[in-house]
Amino acid sequence: MKYLDEYRDPAAAKKFAERIARTVTRPWTIMEVCGGQTHSIARFGLQELLPEPLTLLHGPGCPVCVTPLGLIDKALQLAARPEVIFCSFGDMLRVPGTRGDLMTVKAEGGDVRIVYSPLEALEVARQHSDRQVVFFAIGFETTAPANAMAIYRAKAEGVHNLSFLVSQVIVPPAMQGILSSPGNRVQGFLAAGHVCTVMGIREYEPIARRYRVPIVVTGFEPLDILQGISMCVAQLEEGRAEVENQYARSVLPGGNPAARNIMQQVFEVVTRDWRGIGDIPHSGLGLREAYRELDAERRFEFAPEAEEPESPCKSGLVLQGIIKPTECEAFGSACTPESPLGATMVSSEGACAAYYRYRRAPA
Amino acid sequence: MCLAVPGKVLEVSGDEELMKTGRVSFGGTVREVNLAYVPQVEIGDYVVVHVGFAISILNESEARRVFDDLESLEEPEIPEDAA
Ligand code: SF4
Numbered sequence: 001m002k003y004l005d006e007y008r009d010p011a012a013a014k015k016f017a018e019r020i021a022r023t024v025t026r027p028w029t030i031m032e033v034c035g036g037q038t039h040s041i042a043r044f045g046l047q048e049l050l051p052e053p054l055t056l057l058h059g060p061g062c063p064v065c066v067t068p069l070g071l072i073d074k075a076l077q078l079a080a081r082p083e084v085i086f087c088s089f090g091d092m093l094r095v096p097g098t099r100g101d102l103m104t105v106k107a108e109g110g111d112v113r114i115v116y117s118p119l120e121a122l123e124v125a126r127q128h129s130d131r132q133v134v135f136f137a138i139g140f141e142t143t144a145p146a147n148a149m150a151i152y153r154a155k156a157e158g159v160h161n162l163s164f165l166v167s168q169v170i171v172p173p174a175m176q177g178i179l180s181s182p183g184n185r186v187q188g189f190l191a192a193g194h195v196c197t198v199m200g201i202r203e204y205e206p207i208a209r210r211y212r213v214p215i216v217v218t219g220f221e222p223l224d225i226l227q228g229i230s231m232c233v234a235q236l237e238e239g240r241a242e243v244e245n246q247y248a249r250s251v252l253p254g255g256n257p258a259a260r261n262i263m264q265q266v267f268e269v270v271t272r273d274w275r276g277i278g279d280i281p282h283s284g285l286g287l288r289e290a291y292r293e294l295d296a297e298r299r300f301e302f303a304p305e306a307e308e309p310e311s312p313c314k315s316g317l318v319l320q321g322i323i324k325p326t327e328c329e330a331f332g333s334a335c336t337p338e339s340p341l342g343a344t345m346v347s348s349e350g351a352c353a354a355y356y357r358y359r360r361a362p363a
Numbered sequence: 364m365c366l367a368v369p370g371k372v373l374e375v376s377g378d379e380e381l382m383k384t385g386r387v388s389f390g391g392t393v394r395e396v397n398l399a400y401v402p403q404v405e406i407g408d409y410v411v412v413h414v415g416f417a418i419s420i421l422n423e424s425e426a427r428r429v430f431d432d433l434e435s436l437e438e439p440e441i442p443e444d445a446a
Contacts, residue, residue: 002390003369003409003421012433036366089414117415119397139414142367145400146416149381194367197411197419223429249426250411250419258380259400259418349366 007221016226017049027053034192035062035349042354044222057321064347068273072097079110087121088136090114118150125162137164142194145259148266163296168285179211188232190218193247200255212241219247276316313342325352367413
């Protein structure tokens with residue numbers, strides 16, 4: 001087992017698709033929560049394999065896409081300060097703020113550095129004790145343990161010149177938000193396999209019961225996604241609404257206890273603003289009081305930003321599965337990955353970027 | 364962002380749990396990975412790695428279930444008149 005190519009076999013994918021086609025008797029709408037899954041679906045053309053009555057909606061699970069404008073603007077201000085080294089995951093560099101993006105700030109002389117892991121920011125801080133290092137700690141539950149470790153170690157090791165601009169969001173409240181919205185069309189979910197690798201699956205049980213939706217924790221390779229869909233469709237057809245685990249090779253029911261433990265120590269649940277969607281109660285993580293000295297929003301002063309400019313971007317609707325990217329007028333014309341109007345066109349996991357990149361010639 | 368990739372653990376170092384690191388091969392490309400969250404990891408295990416951290420050890424028997432499920436699809440169908 002290499003845990004990769006085996007799950008991409010087109011002949012096997014076809015068999016799963018045929019089974020799904022045999023099972024489906026009615027139109028169903030299923031949402032995959034995670035942008036990584038959206039990316040796979042577009043890349044491997046999975047939607048085209050599925051029978052007509054089945055609709056896949058793409059969910060809000062792209063942390064780059066949902067990081068609020070106000071925080072991007074703060075990042076831009078920090079990155080422009082001469083004393084600051086601003087460290088970020090690469091996919092944040094092109095996300096548009098009110099004025100420009102991190103890439104522009106870098107081109108204008110800001111010290112913006114792409115890191116692969118949050119621990120690299122810790123290393124940069126150690127090497128430049130005369131500078132202020134800020135790490136843009138964004139992500140879902142998948143990334144929270146890594147960010148938490150950097151924060152935990154910065155405090156434990158007394159790294160005084162490192163702080164964190166935190167935009168941690170969590171998935172279940174966003175799913176509940178979608179399910180309780182009056183226009184909701186989602187009848188079943190593929191839950192995000194890596195989020196659940198960290199958090200486990202139990203917190204989804206009350207959601208499945210309360211809203212009577214099947215929730216299938218699903219991996220990211222084509223066969224994973226097709227099997228997840230197949231399990232979800234079987235539940236819908238049989239009238240069941242349970243939490244099932246397609247991705248058991250990585251996901252334990254209780255998640256990863258060591259990771260959850262450090263997350264617990266560093267973070268507490270807070271209300272967060274999701275870009276394009278708005279405030280969702282209890283939908284994010286913020287630093288606990290004991291770690292507030294490491295909060296970049298407290299350490300630095302920020303100039304107030306001008307009003308949010310009018311934008312044709314409908315990413316909020318895309319993120320909630322209300323419209324498909326191609327239903328946005330700007331898609332592919334005014335808005336492309338080279339000059340994105342919204343974050344969902346920037347990140348490779350954003351639905352707009354996935355649709356653009358893997359656009360198939362019309363049949 | 365939540366992209367996480369499986370890799371094979373080649374080497375484990377560090378005694379203290381929170382400081383465990385190791386070398387992990389991703390189809391031949393070897394990277395240093397933090398193993399603090401998979402303290403029971405052993406050389407030869409496959410781990411799922413996200414932003415430099417291993418977040419799980421892949422379970423081989425669970426991993427095969429997808430293919431078992433697939434095989435069950437291939438069982439020859441019993442012709443109706445055989446019943
Ligand atoms: S295509 Fe561009 S403008 Fe339209 S919703 Fe997507 S990111 Fe926004």
